[in-house]
Amino acid sequence: MEDFHWTKLFNPEFYITMEIGGIPVGIYMVLFIVFAETGLFAGFFLPGDSLLFLSGIYSRELVQTFFYIPSDFSNVTVLSLLIATAATLGNIFGYWFGSRSGQFLYQKEDSFFFKKKYLIESQVFFEKHGGKAIIFARFLPIIRTFVPIIAGIVHMKKTKFMFYNVLSSLLWSFTLVFAGHYLYGMFLEEFDIDLKKHIEKIILILIGVTTFPLVMKAIKARKTNKTSE
Template identity: 90%
Template structure:
């Protein structure tokens, strides 16, 4: 880590290829980040969608930390299931935290790791979409961190929450991990383009795509407030 710079903390490839004493720990970092981003309100700034997409590209290297599988499909499937499990546990912890002590967050002062506006926006999102908000939130940065906490605060029925929790975790992980893996193969085979050499561009594109709905929502909300004031 001689050339380490703090900006690498926002680069998902940094975690995926991380080693300690020559031992690869990328899979552990991926699973921890998925858990933290979906279960700890301080994890909203961590890479989510881009991490899963790139994990699909590095699926063989990540899974081989545990065991060797010659089949690409098996590697991607197992990786997706592991990530889905981490995401499910993360949401479950967020729900538990919200049900036990979430109310104090509304009185908590803003800090680098916590912004009250995100909590309020997630509450409005949850109130609008109900249980399906848990599925929608999986694909929205920041919102996916706070929605399970909101579900716990309002004491959403546990069986209903777990149904949407597991379903959304599987949809999110399988879609992004499989997309990363097979798009990588398609670009390499058909266009001779190695996506691993264009990681920064991929991250920027994914950030733009995943944050677009939030930006449009903010713009519509601003216009609505302006019209109301007028």
């Protein structure tokens, strides 16, 4: 058995291929992490976007935990729907928490699992984009963790929240899972490149793409602050 190292916790492939007692539990880990990114406020270190992309690559192995589906398209569709459901439930929990006790987060001290600046940045993001922020936030690490909480704090109308919640969950899961699955097939057939052998590079690229908007936003904010001084 390969030795465990804590750095594996940041590698989405570790969760996807996880086994307990020889039993594959990857699908359960994927669904739990997707829920936890918004439901348990741990999105700043859990591998969200890269996890979904790689899940698309391993879609057959993941879905076979429940049942065997011969059709590739059906496999990816079922997996996307399962992930969308977990993402929807995570946002609902985040909204509920925000509506009931979210205000205390503004007085909470920073810790390893919580940074107040992320909450404030998410509030600014939500105030700027309104309901659409729930859709945009799905594709932005950290922001997607706190936006549903902000929606609960400001008591966003539940029907409006659920509309954007379900829509964003479907867009996020189907886009990334389908992209992972069919890009894997295309690279394998057209270029004889097995993306499973380049997981680390894929993760780095996805992290770069998803965090680029946040970096640019931080740079812009810093320039604005310097100008106003």
